[in-house]
Amino acid sequence: MSVDKATVAKIANLARIAVPEDQLEPLADELSNILDWVEQLSEVDTEGVPPMTSVADMTLPLRVDVVTDDDRRDDVLANPPEQEMGFFVVPKVIE
Numbered sequence: 001m002s003v004d005k006a007t008v009a010k011i012a013n014l015a016r017i018a019v020p021e022d023q024l025e026p027l028a029d030e031l032s033n034i035l036d037w038v039e040q041l042s043e044v045d046t047e048g049v050p051p052m053t054s055v056a057d058m059t060l061p062l063r064v065d066v067v068t069d070d071d072r073r074d075d076v077l078a079n080p081p082e083q084e085m086g087f088f089v090v091p092k093v094i095e
Helices: 005-014 021-041 073-077
Strands: none
Touching: 005 021
């Protein structure tokens, strides 16, 4: 996959990253190389390979799921500057 200067400039703009004009072409080449490498990974035959979370064969230890704190609602609601009817009051945010 080939990435051009315009695409790099658009990505930089969306990511709010200032990229100088003279760096766009080298960055486009680097991103193209990375995407080519990722495309090569899709060609690897993974049929019959089980999914794994680690290269070491291990199982994670399990623990009993128990509640360790009692009802501490009043203690928690004593922390915010404002609360109403058992809930935190926060400013309205609309974009």
